[in-house]
Amino acid sequence: MGINSVMADISPIRLVIHGGAGAIKRGKLKAELEHAYTQALAQSLMAGYAVLAAGGSSIDAVIAAIVVMEDCPLFNAGKGSVFSHTGRNELEASIMEGSTLMAGAVAAVTTIRNPILAAHAVMTKSTHVMLMGEGAEAFAAEQGLAIVDPSYFYTQFRWDQLQKAIAKEHVLRDHDAGVLLPDEHEKRGTVGAVALDRHGNLAAGTSTGGLTNKRFGRVGDSPIIGAGTYADNRSVAVSATGTGEMFIRAAAAFHTAAQVRLQHKPIADAANNVLAEIAAMGGDGGLIVLDAEGNHAMCFNTIGMYRGVIGSDGIARVGIFPGAETPTPEK
Amino acid sequence: MGINSVMADISPIRLVIHGGAGAIKRGKLKAELEHAYTQALAQSLMAGYAVLAAGGSSIDAVIAAIVVMEDCPLFNAGKGSVFSHTGRNELEASIMEGSTLMAGAVAAVTTIRNPILAAHAVMTKSTHVMLMGEGAEAFAAEQGLAIVDPSYFYTQFRWDQLQKAIAKEHVLRDHDAGVLLPDEHEKRGTVGAVALDRHGNLAAGTSTGGLTNKRFGRVGDSPIIGAGTYADNRSVAVSATGTGEMFIRAAAAFHTAAQVRLQHKPIADAANNVLAEIAAMGGDGGLIVLDAEGNHAMCFNTIGMYRGVIGSDGIARVGIFPGAETPTPEK
Numbered sequence: 001m002g003i004n005s006v007m008a009d010i011s012p013i014r015l016v017i018h019g020g021a022g023a024i025k026r027g028k029l030k031a032e033l034e035h036a037y038t039q040a041l042a043q044s045l046m047a048g049y050a051v052l053a054a055g056g057s058s059i060d061a062v063i064a065a066i067v068v069m070e071d072c073p074l075f076n077a078g079k080g081s082v083f084s085h086t087g088r089n090e091l092e093a094s095i096m097e098g099s100t101l102m103a104g105a106v107a108a109v110t111t112i113r114n115p116i117l118a119a120h121a122v123m124t125k126s127t128h129v130m131l132m133g134e135g136a137e138a139f140a141a142e143q144g145l146a147i148v149d150p151s152y153f154y155t156q157f158r159w160d161q162l163q164k165a166i167a168k169e170h171v172l173r174d175h176d177a178g179v180l181l182p183d184e185h186e187k188r189g190t191v192g193a194v195a196l197d198r199h200g201n202l203a204a205g206t207s208t209g210g211l212t213n214k215r216f217g218r219v220g221d222s223p224i225i226g227a228g229t230y231a232d233n234r235s236v237a238v239s240a241t242g243t244g245e246m247f248i249r250a251a252a253a254f255h256t257a258a259q260v261r262l263q264h265k266p267i268a269d270a271a272n273n274v275l276a277e278i279a280a281m282g283g284d285g286g287l288i289v290l291d292a293e294g295n296h297a298m299c300f301n302t303i304g305m306y307r308g309v310i311g312s313d314g315i316a317r318v319g320i321f322p323g324a325e326t327p328t329p330e331k
Numbered sequence: 332m333g334i335n336s337v338m339a340d341i342s343p344i345r346l347v348i349h350g351g352a353g354a355i356k357r358g359k360l361k362a363e364l365e366h367a368y369t370q371a372l373a374q375s376l377m378a379g380y381a382v383l384a385a386g387g388s389s390i391d392a393v394i395a396a397i398v399v400m401e402d403c404p405l406f407n408a409g410k411g412s413v414f415s416h417t418g419r420n421e422l423e424a425s426i427m428e429g430s431t432l433m434a435g436a437v438a439a440v441t442t443i444r445n446p447i448l449a450a451h452a453v454m455t456k457s458t459h460v461m462l463m464g465e466g467a468e469a470f471a472a473e474q475g476l477a478i479v480d481p482s483y484f485y486t487q488f489r490w491d492q493l494q495k496a497i498a499k500e501h502v503l504r505d506h507d508a509g510v511l512l513p514d515e516h517e518k519r520g521t522v523g524a525v526a527l528d529r530h531g532n533l534a535a536g537t538s539t540g541g542l543t544n545k546r547f548g549r550v551g552d553s554p555i556i557g558a559g560t561y562a563d564n565r566s567v568a569v570s571a572t573g574t575g576e577m578f579i580r581a582a583a584a585f586h587t588a589a590q591v592r593l594q595h596k597p598i599a600d601a602a603n604n605v606l607a608e609i610a611a612m613g614g615d616g617g618l619i620v621l622d623a624e625g626n627h628a629m630c631f632n633t634i635g636m637y638r639g640v641i642g643s644d645g646i647a648r649v650g651i652f653p654g655a656e657t658p659t660p661e662k
Contacts, residue, residue: 101580101612107550108463128549129576132439133464135548217466218459219438226557226582245460249432251557251585258589281432 011200012294013052016309017044017065019075020189021241021286024304026321037074038318041308042328044068045316048195053314058195058203058237059097059120066093066116066205069191073155075306077191078114081153081209083162084218089153091209092223093119094130098202098231098292105130105223110153111137113146116207119223121145129225158212165213189306190222192239194231194290202292204229204237204253211244220244226254233292235261238271242285242302246278256289268297275301298325342531343625344383345642348375348396350406351520352572352617355635357652368405369649372639373659375399376647379526384645389526389534389568390428390451397424397447397536400522404486406637408522409445412484412540414493415549420484422540423554424450425461429533429562429623436461436554441484442468444477447538450554452476460556489543496544520637521553523570525562525621533623535560535568535584542575551575557585564623566592569602572636573616577609587620599628606632629656 019041029037048065052058070078081089093115094105104123107130112118118140122131131139141147190208197203206229208222221227221244228244230253231237238253247253252274259270271287278284279301286300288307298307298319308318309325319325350372360368379396383389401409412420424446425436435454438461443449449471453462462470472478521539528534537560539553552558552575559575561584562568569584578584583605590601602618609615610632617631619638629638629650639649640656650656 096580103580126547127576128547129579130550130555132548132550135546139547215466216457216459216470217463219461219463224461224555224557225579226555226585230582245458248460248556249427249434251561251582254557254582254585255589258586258593262589262593 011196011198012312013196013198014290014294014296014309014311015045015048015052015061015065015193015195016288016290016296016298017041017191017193017307018239018241018286018288018298019069019191019306021300021302021305022189023302024320029320034320037306037320038328040069040072040074041306041318042316045308045310048193049310049314052195052197055198058197058201059095061195061197062095062193062203062205063116063120065193066191066207067114070114070116070207075191076189076209077207079153080155080158082158082212084210085166085213085215087162089150089209091115091207092220093205093207094223094225094229095119095123095205096203096225096229096231097123098233098237101232103129103225105225106136107132107219107223108217109133109136110150111147112140113148113152116205117145119205130223161212190241192241192288194237194239194288196290196292196294200233200292202231202233202237202290204231204239206239221247221252224248226251228253230254230257232257232261236267236289236291238287238289240285240287241305242278243283246281246283247285249281250274250277252278252287256287260291267291267295268299271297271299275299342527342529343643344527344529345621345625345627345640346376346379346383346392346396346524346526347619347621347627347629347640348372348379348522348524348638349570349572349617349619349629350400350522350637352631352633352636353520354633355651360651365651368637368651369659371400371403371405372637372649373647376639376641379524380641380645383526383528386529389528389532390426392526392528393426393524393534393536394447394451396524397522397538398445401445401447401538406522407520407540408538410484411486411489413489413543415541416497416544416546418493420481420540422446422538423551424536424538425554425556425560426450426454426536427534427556427560427562428454429564429568432563434460434556436556437467438463438550438554439548440464440467441481442478443471444479444483447536448476450536461554492543521572523560523572523619525568525570525619527621527623527625531564531623533562533564533568533621535562535570537570552578552583555579557582559584561585561588563588563592567598567620567622569618569620571616571618573609574614577612577614578616580612581605581608583609583618587618591622598622598626599630602628602630606630
């Protein structure tokens with residue numbers, strides 16, 4: 001990189017991620033599992049940081065960070081996705097670029113290994129924003145993305161979750177599983193990332209396996225631009241996790257961005273206002289927010305949220321419970 | 332109705348509808364067809380007005396108005412839906428209630444006669460906001476809604492449109508068909524309605540047959556809460572029609588509402604700001620907006636928009652081209 005481009009690219013770099021928000025109780029999360037989560041979050045942060053530190057784009061950093069979490073069975077996205085009522089894994093994801101307002105999303109896909117890559121392909125290789133079901137799968141295959149047998153998404157733990165949920169005839173929210181099934185292994189969620197690159201461009205992405213025991217082709221907020229994901233260089237990049245229906249009704253991601261753009265609200269205030277409206281509807285969850293100056297917020301009104309942040313110093317800071325995120329070397 | 336309830340229910344009633352925006356050229360629209368459109372719009376307005384005048388809810392008025400347009404072959408929604416590339420009619424719709432922020436939507440449905448009724452059932456009879464595909468159809472059937480053979484949606488005119496589009500290998504936007512196929516019969520679009528009832532409650536709904544020759548399970552803005560539809564008693568009810576992808580990226584309906592709520596912008600200014608952002612992305616279309624005091628706007632940056640409004644005087648006013656809407660008795 002020449003001096004001119006270094007001079008031109010003076011924006012601080014930053015990546016913020018989440019791995020779901022929910023009833024994660026301190027003291028109930030076993031030490032080994034807590035360690036596994038913090039390591040997975042640190043690995044995701046380092047993957048995205050490598051892109052940003054090398055001068056790569058925020059959109060590529062978001063993808064790199066999310067792919068790590070999609071490939072990790074700990075999170076309800078990609079490999080670790082929960083089962084729908086009919087025993088399928090119906091995945092959804094979305095991505096958006098703050099400089100162009102380009103966006104892509106997929107919903108109800110069952111054979112795409114990394115839905116965030118499919119969302120990106122929709123954004124960059126089609127004239128559309130949102131594709132669903134078999135059509136989205138056919139498009140992903142045409143684009144050369146990794147297609148897997150649906151059995152790839154089988155994990156014994158998630159299958160057992162479904163059987164218990166069917167027995168209880170209850171639709172489980174991924175991160176609320178702990179309410180019905182007080183096992184700390186089950187408090188897991190949707191993943192997401194927001195990034196700022198050296199060029200000052202924001203991006204946001206979100207990926208999920210949805211709800212255990214969901215029926216009727218339910219679509220949550222994760223693939224909805226404006227609800228689960230939004231990015232606009234004029235305001236912020238946002239990714240959401242929580243009770244998807246309320247996040248759609250609140251247009252959670254866009255409303256966060258709108259308060260920053262239209263009212264110049266501090267980003268944490270904007271996110272907390274949205275979470276308060278969602279709480280008034282009976283919902284909960286979290287929002288990660290990043291502005292074009294590198295200011296970030298990780299807000300949640302649940303007991304905990306798997307989350308992390310990395311900036312120009314290259315130190316991954318990770319948190320699960322309320323309180324400051326702590327440096328967590330990848331091991 | 333007793334005096335007390337009359338005293339309590341003093342809000343003006345109003346219903347605003349659209350039947351799609353696009354390259355509808357004055358002088359190219361044959362007189363008989365123009366008459367058919369104005370009559371269909373007036374019929375839709377009178378159906379919704381009957382609900383409001385009888386003290387019914389804005390949500391029921393929105394449904395009544397949209398069902399008339401879904402059942403009319405002139406509009407690209409319900410009966411008149413366009414064909415996807417594979418020769419299917421994949422319909423989508425959404426609805427939202429401004430007093431509760433409750434919402435419902437369906438996408439990629441092929442057998443539900445009136446998708447707006449299915450969207451309403453999702454809102455009122457499920458814990459979800461958005462259902463898609465076969466799951467949504469199974470839910471609608473469980474709810475006792477009219478299920479039809481996909482051949483119900485066959486119209487010779489739409490089939491011919493698809494064959495021409497395949498021949499040209501071009502994805503046609505419903506209301507842009509005229510650009511490729513300069514026949515005034517083909518400038519038709521998505522339908523929508525916004526209403527204010529005597530109780531001061533707003534509602535909005537949108538229904539569409541999508542894009543001629545669309546592929547890969549494409550979802551547009553019509554079933555996306557925040558993009559094609561939004562309603563909030565604190566600001567406005569909005570329904571959109573146009574280049575769906577840009578309306579999603581702009582979060583068109585919610586952004587209109589947000590400017591009114593957060594910045595107290597006049598409603599037409601809010602809508603025109605959104606249309607300007609969509610134009611900057613290369614898109615166009617229209618927005619109908621109604622606030623809780625009964626002020627309304629019908630904005631479009633296309634050549635024309637099928638539209639109409641009716642208020643407490645019970646006179647249906649209809650327009651297609653720019654300029655004031657004119658009284659149009661139903662005949």
